[in-house]
Amino acid sequence: MVHLGPGAFFRAFNAIYTDEAMAAAGGDWGICAVSLRSPDARDQLEPQDGLYTAVELGPEGRRHRLIGSIARVLVAPEDQAAVIAAMADPAVRVVTLTITEKGYCHNPATGALDPDHPDIVHDLDHPDSPRSAIGFLCAALAQRRRDGAPPLTVLSCDNLPSNGSLARGVVLDFARRREPDLADWIADTIPFPATMVDRITPATTDADIARLAQQEGRHDPAMVVHEPFRQWVIEDRFASGRPDWQDAGAQFVQSVDAHELMKLRMLNGTHSTLAYLGYLAGHETVAEAVADPPFAALCRMLWQQEIIPTLPRPEGEDLDAYADSLLTRYANPAIRHRTWQIAMDGSQKLPQRILGTVRGNLARDVVPRGLCLAVAGWMRYVGGIDETGADIDVRDPLAARLKSLSQSADSPAATVAALLDVEQVFGSDLATDDRFAAAVTSAYKTLVNSGARAAVAGTVR
Known part of the structure; x- marks a missing residue:
C-alpha cells in the first residue's frame, strides 16, 4: 500500500489496523507513507526503521504498543518521481488518503475540483512534477495505465461525508482536464470506496514524549496518543485485494x-x-x-x-x-x-x-x-x-x-x-x-x- 498524509491520525488509525490485521491473519502488506509537504514524519520514522509507539489514553491509564506496518517513508517535494513510481508499482494494490479537507483542492460548497487552486494550476501545467495529492494520483494512474499494471483502489480515510465520491470526483475532473482518455479509464477501472472513520487523536506534546521516555526508556518523537475507541466502516469495493482489516475490527458494508x-x-x-x-x-x-x-x-x-x-x-x-x-x-x-x-x-x-x-x-x-x-x-x-x-x-x-x-x-x-x-x-x-x-x-x-x-x-x- 501507499498512504498519502502520514500524520498523527494515520499513525493512530490506519497503520494500527494494518499492523493488527497482519498479526491476526498474516500477509505481506506494508505501507509506503508519503508526506506531501513536510519531512518531519520521515525524519522521525526513518531512524527507527518505521517503528513507533502508539499510546492509548484510557480512564485506567496509558497502554503502550509498538507499531511496525510502515515500511518506507517518502517526502514528495524532495522526489516527485519516486512517489509516482511507488504508486505505479504493480505490487501496490491500495492507495489510502488522510490529507484533510484542504488536500482535495475542491470547493467545499459544491464538492467539485477548484481549477483555480494554485496547486491544481501547477499540476496541470507540470503533470510529471505534481504538488497536490490529486496530481500525484493522476500521474501514477496514468503510468499504471501505460504499463498495463493491475488496477488499484483509492481509499479516502478523511473525516468527510461521502469521501469516496469526493475523491473520485476531483480525480476524474483533474484527469479530464489533463487527458480525457485517462479520465475514462479511471472511471471504468479504479474504485473509490467511501469510509467512515472515528478515533480521537490528540496532538502529541513534548510532555508525552518525555513521559514515554521515562516509562519505557526510549525516546520516540514519532509516537502518537489516542483514545481506546475506534471505528472504521468501509464500502467493500476493492479492485485487487486488501489487508484483512476485518480481523482487526473494521466493518465492511455495502454503503456507509x-x-x-x-x-x-x-x-x-x-x-x-x-x-x-x-x-x-x-x-x-x-x-x-x-x-x-x-x-x-x-x-x-x-x-x-x-x-x-x-x-x-x-x-x-x-x-x-x-x-x-x-x-x-x-x-x-x-x-x-x-x-x-x-x-x-x-x-x-x-x-x-x-x-x-x-x-x-x-x-x-x-x-x-x-x-x-x-x-x-x-x-x-x-x-x-x-x-x-x-x-x-x-x-x-x-x-x-x-x-x-x-x-x-x-x-x-x-x-x-x-x-x-x-x-x-x-x-x-x-x-x-x-x-x-x-x-x-x-x-x-x-x-x-x-x-x-x-x-x-x-x-x-
Whole structure:
C-alpha cells in the first residue's frame, strides 16, 4: 500500500489496523507513507526503521504498543518521481488518503475540483512534477495505465461525508482536464470506496514524549496518543485485494451512508450540544460536562427521544449500544476535548449536526425540546458574553454578524428572531416554523434568566 498524509491520525488509525490485521491473519502488506509537504514524519520514522509507539489514553491509564506496518517513508517535494513510481508499482494494490479537507483542492460548497487552486494550476501545467495529492494520483494512474499494471483502489480515510465520491470526483475532473482518455479509464477501472472513520487523536506534546521516555526508556518523537475507541466502516469495493482489516475490527458494508448519518447526528450533534451549553455552564471539557449529571442525562434524552428515532439503522449497528459507547468516550478524563474548541465554526456545523435532526423531528410532528435548547445555547454563545458577563472568544466565519444581531436586539425574543433569519444557518423553513421558533425562544429565555445548568436540568427533569 501507499498512504498519502502520514500524520498523527494515520499513525493512530490506519497503520494500527494494518499492523493488527497482519498479526491476526498474516500477509505481506506494508505501507509506503508519503508526506506531501513536510519531512518531519520521515525524519522521525526513518531512524527507527518505521517503528513507533502508539499510546492509548484510557480512564485506567496509558497502554503502550509498538507499531511496525510502515515500511518506507517518502517526502514528495524532495522526489516527485519516486512517489509516482511507488504508486505505479504493480505490487501496490491500495492507495489510502488522510490529507484533510484542504488536500482535495475542491470547493467545499459544491464538492467539485477548484481549477483555480494554485496547486491544481501547477499540476496541470507540470503533470510529471505534481504538488497536490490529486496530481500525484493522476500521474501514477496514468503510468499504471501505460504499463498495463493491475488496477488499484483509492481509499479516502478523511473525516468527510461521502469521501469516496469526493475523491473520485476531483480525480476524474483533474484527469479530464489533463487527458480525457485517462479520465475514462479511471472511471471504468479504479474504485473509490467511501469510509467512515472515528478515533480521537490528540496532538502529541513534548510532555508525552518525555513521559514515554521515562516509562519505557526510549525516546520516540514519532509516537502518537489516542483514545481506546475506534471505528472504521468501509464500502467493500476493492479492485485487487486488501489487508484483512476485518480481523482487526473494521466493518465492511455495502454503503456507509447510514453510518455517516449516525455519527453526524449522534456523536457530532451531542458534541456540539455539550460544547455550547457546557461552556456556558463553566465546563472546560466534554469529560467535565458529562460528569455533571444533568448533562449526561441530556445526552441520553437526545439520543433516545430525538436523534435515534430519526435515523435509519446502519448495517451491523446497534444504535442503543453506540449511544452507550459515546457516553463512555465522553466521560474519559484522559481525553481533554475542550468545549470552546468544539464550539468553533458553529454556523457551519449546526445545519448538519443538529438542524437536520430538528427537521426530522418536526416532520414527524415532534418538537425536540433538547435540540431546541442546544440551538438556544448556540445563540447565547455567539452573542459573545457568558453568564458571568465575560467576553467569549467566538471563532466563526459569521462571528461579527451574529454578535451584532444578538447585541442589537432589545429582548430575548428579538434575539432569537434575528438569528433565525440568518438563512445561511437556518434556511428558509425553520425561521417560519412557529413550533420551532417558540421552543427555541422559550429555551433562550430560560438560559438568560436561569443559566445553562438550570436550563439543562429543567429540560431533562
